[in-house]
Each structure stands twice: as C-alpha cells, then as structure tokens.
Amino acid sequence: MSTKTLDPKELKDLQPAHGLWEFYNPEKAPYHFQASTLAEATRWQKTTRQALNEIIGFQSLPEAPLSPQKLEEVDRGDYVREKILLRTWRRALMPIYLLIPKGIPKPLPVVIAYHGHGYGVKDIVGIWEDGEERNIPDGYHKDFAVALCRKGFAVAAPEISCFGERQTDFSYINTIIKAEVPTSCEHTAKLAFYLGGTALGLRVFDSRRLVDYLETRNDLDAKRLGAMGISGGGILTFYSTCLDERIKVCVVSGFYNTFKDSLLAMNHCSCMFIPGLSKFGELYDLVGLIAPRPILFEAGTYDPNFPIEGVKKSVDITRNFVYSVFNSQDQVEADYFEGRHQISGRRAYDFLVEKLSSSFRQN
Numbered sequence: 414m415s416t417k418t419l420d421p422k423e424l425k426d427l428q429p430a431h432g433l434w435e436f437y438n439p440e441k442a443p444y445h446f447q448a449s450t451l452a453e454a455t456r457w458q459k460t461t462r463q464a465l466n467e468i469i470g471f472q473s474l475p476e477a478p479l480s481p482q483k484l485e486e487v488d489r490g491d492y493v494r495e496k497i498l499l500r501t502w503r504r505a506l507m508p509i510y511l512l513i514p515k516g517i518p519k520p521l522p523v524v525i526a527y528h529g530h531g532y533g534v535k536d537i538v539g540i541w542e543d544g545e546e547r548n549i550p551d552g553y554h555k556d557f558a559v560a561l562c563r564k565g566f567a568v569a570a571p572e573i574s575c576f577g578e579r580q581t582d583f584s585y586i587n588t589i590i591k592a593e594v595p596t597s598c599e600h601t602a603k604l605a606f607y608l609g610g611t612a613l614g615l616r617v618f619d620s621r622r623l624v625d626y627l628e629t630r631n632d633l634d635a636k637r638l639g640a641m642g643i644s645g646g647g648i649l650t651f652y653s654t655c656l657d658e659r660i661k662v663c664v665v666s667g668f669y670n671t672f673k674d675s676l677l678a679m680n681h682c683s684c685m686f687i688p689g690l691s692k693f694g695e696l697y698d699l700v701g702l703i704a705p706r707p708i709l710f711e712a713g714t715y716d717p718n719f720p721i722e723g724v725k726k727s728v729d730i731t732r733n734f735v736y737s738v739f740n741s742q743d744q745v746e747a748d749y750f751e752g753r754h755q756i757s758g759r760r761a762y763d764f765l766v767e768k769l770s771s772s773f774r775q776n
Contacts, residue, residue: 437673437691445694446701446735454701454738461693462702466656468689470610471618475503479626484508489546491515492562494538501622505615508578509623510538510570512562513632520634521567522769523627525620525660526558527642527649529667530598530682533577534570553667553755554643561641564762567633571623573649574615575601575684602683612684613652620653624660635659637769643667643711643756648685655702662768663703664761666711667719667754671695674723681718697730705741707768709761713752721749744768 421427439445444461448454466472477500484496495511513521528537537558539547550556558570572579575597583594602612628635639662642650647668654663670676672695676685693699700708708731712724724747732745748760 437677439672439691439694439698442692442694442698444692444698446698448701448738451739454704458702461699462656465652465693465699465702468692469617469652469656469687470605470608470614472614472621472656474501474505474618477501477503479622479629481626487546489539492559499622499626501619505574505619506579507574507619507623508534508572509626510534510558510568512538512558512568512570514562514565514567517565519632521565521632522637522639523633523635524561524566524568524639524641524765524769525623525627525650525653526561526568526570527620527640527646527653528554528570528573528576529642529644529646531576533579534572535577538570553753555756555758557641557643557756557758560758560762561765564766566639566765569623569627571619573646574619575612596682598682598684602686606683606688611687613648613687616649617653617656620649621657624657628659637661639663639765639769641666641761641765644754645682645685651696651699651703654706654708655699660706662707662765664709664711664765666756666761667713667716669696669710669712669727670719670723671697671727674726675719679718695727697727697735700727700731701735701738704736705739705744707744707746707764709746709748709764711748711750711757711761713750713754713757715752716754718754725749 425431444464448457480500482498484498487494492512492514497509499507501507526537528534532542537554539556539559541547558568562568580597581600586592586594605612627633638660640650640654640660641664643666647665650663651665654660710728712721714721728747732742736742736745748757750757
C-alpha cells in the first residue's frame with residue numbers, strides 16, 4: 414500500500430510561498446509613494462532616498478583614489494575605444510570601455526551603458542568572447558554601446574561586478590568530488606546578504622565612482638549624463654538613477670515591471686534582490702526617486718521573465734500617478750516592441766539625444 418500523496422494545488426497551505434503573499438501589501442509600505450503635492454513629493458524623495466541608500470548597502474566602502482590606468486586604445490574607424498582600469502574602493506578594481514566618437518566637438522555628452530547577464534561588457538562594445546572584434550551587432554545586447562556612440566555620445570561601459578573579468582576565482586573548490594561551483598553573481602549576492610548588504614549595492618557604488626571619474630575628464634560633459642541598461646543592467650540603471658541625481662535621463666530595458674509579476678513570481682538571479690525592500694512598496698513607488706527626470710522603458714511583448722502586462726501596469730502608474738505629481742507626465746515614454754528579452758533601440762537612442770540637451774545635435 415502506497416502512502417497518500419497530498420496535492421499542493423488543492424491544499425494551497427502546503428505551498429511555502431502561499432502564506433507569505435498575505436504580507437505583500439505595497440500600498441501599506443512605510444516608504445511607498447503617496448504624495449499629492451510637489452512639496453510632499455520632494456520631502457518623500459529626501460527621506461526615501463536616504464532609506465534606500467541604507468538598505469541597499471555598501472555605500473560607504475573604504476575610499477581609495479580612482480587611479481585610472483589606460484590599458485589600450487583601439488581605432489574603430491568612426492570612434493576610438495579606450496580600455497581603462499579604475500579603483501572604485503580600497504579592494505575593488507573595475508575595467509571600463511570608453512567609446513569616443515570622432516568629428517564631434519568636445520566636451521561630449523555621456524551615456525553610461527550597463528550590460529546584462531552574459532559574458533560581460535565586451536558583449537555591448539562589439540567584442541566577441543575570445544577578445545576578437547566584431548562588425549555586426551549580436552545577441553540580446555545588440556552592441557548597444559556602439560549604437561549609442563554612433564549617435565554622438567561618449568559611452569562609458571563598465572564591467573559590472575561578477576561578470577567578465579570581474580568573476581570570483583573558485584579554483585579552491587574540489588570539483589573532483591562533485592562539489593558544485595557557484596556563479597559569481599549567486600556567491601557574491603549571498604555573501605553580501607550575510608554582511609547586511611547586496612550585490613546591487615556594490616554595483617551602485619561602482620556606478621557612483623564611475624560618474625566621479627567621468628567628471629574628471631575635460632573631454633566629457635558629465636553634466637549631460639544619461640544611463641541605459643538591459644536586464645541586470647536595467648536594474649542597475651534603475652537603482653543608480655534613483656540614488657545618483659547626477660544621472661539626468663535614463664533608459665531601462667528588459668526590467669521594469671512589478672515585483673509581484675516578475676522578480677517575485679519566477680526565477681531570477683540573487684544579484685537582483687534587496688532584502689527588506691517591502692518597506693518601499695512596488696517598483697512604481699521607487700520610480701518616484703527618479704521623477705521628474707526623463708525615463709523611457711523598453712519591453713518586449715514576449716519577454717519571458719518580465720511579462721508585458723506587469724510592465725504596462727507599472728508604466729501607467731508611473732506616468733499617470735507618480736510623474737503627474739511633478740507635472741511631468743510627458744517625461745515618461747515606453748517602447749513596447751514585438752520580441753523577447755532584448756534591446757530595441759527603436760526610440761531609446763533618439764530619446765537620449767533629445768533629453769540630454771536641447772543644444773546637442775547629432776552629426
């Protein structure tokens with residue numbers, strides 16, 4: 414006689430997540446956006462930005478000089494690509510690629526380009542995994558850093574922590590006895606959680622230090638600064654813009670949604686999570702930290718990890734509630750394109766050109 418099997422579909426209380434949804438109440442979160450006047454919204458931004466700064470963690474890491482080192486310079490015909498190594502804090506180095514278009518008067522407006530999961534920053538600056546140059550866009554990133562450069566921007570593309578040349582060395586793990594090797598993302602996120610911070614916090618700190626570096630260059634106009642990223646780079650674009658007001662405009666691709674419909678509904682990397690974020694409500698509450706700065710959302714209608722219904726709901730609330738308090742509904746745009754998880758660019762590149770400076774003109 415076999416034992417009786419219980420069905421979690423019928424007895425929902427068997428499901429560990431079922432009961433927890435009872436505590437999902439973004440409208441009751443202490444920091445959710447509920448301002449009805451510009452003065453209230455401004456006060457909310459001040460207190461909420463400080464609270465988010467603390468919960469994301471690692472925003473006061475031991476300081477060190479940036480000590481930029483130019484490692485290479487490659488002429489790509491219509492632009493020059495520099496590779497530079499920066500020290501973002503006492504125990505962290507970050508390579509960046511800086512793409513500088515030719516024939517455009519300096520100082521140049523700048524866009525920071527954040528790659529998503531994959532083999533790292535090379536995948537957005539037109540370099541194959543083996544380091545060889547490529548001449549046609551590839552993959553879900555579509556070499557968007559190069560596309561931005563050809564719109565007349567200087568593009569700063571950092572190697573985000575845990576990818577490419579910034580992965581953890583796990584050679585100490587004994588794979589002979591079948592010990593599993595984690596990804597750098599998962600390992601770093603869990604270590605960060607243990608220490609009371611997040612992998613996102615490390616990345617936001619790196620982003621802030623990158624802006625510090627951009628401000629030191631006479632050939633760049635860091636006052637005309639935008640950001641664009643997809644997937645894991647989209648979330649980094651979002652939180653960096655929330656916390657660093659020097660970023661004047663942003664494009665968030667393949668990320669914006671509701672927590673309930675995406676991050677908390679299906680599998681996502683641990684590096685995209687912030688413990689205790691329920692205090693801030695939903696993503697459409699946090700976007701109030703970006704308002705009234707211009708923002709564009711890209712979303713594929715068949716993106717499996719960021720369902721389009723959740724995107725549209727969040728964008729509608731962003732435009733018609735949050736940004737309306739700032740009287741800036743026209744600063745919210747969306748590009749809903751037919752496709753899966755990928756860069757579109759159909760509107761994004763021109764959006765950045767238009768919003769960064771009315772005096773900036775593409776060649």
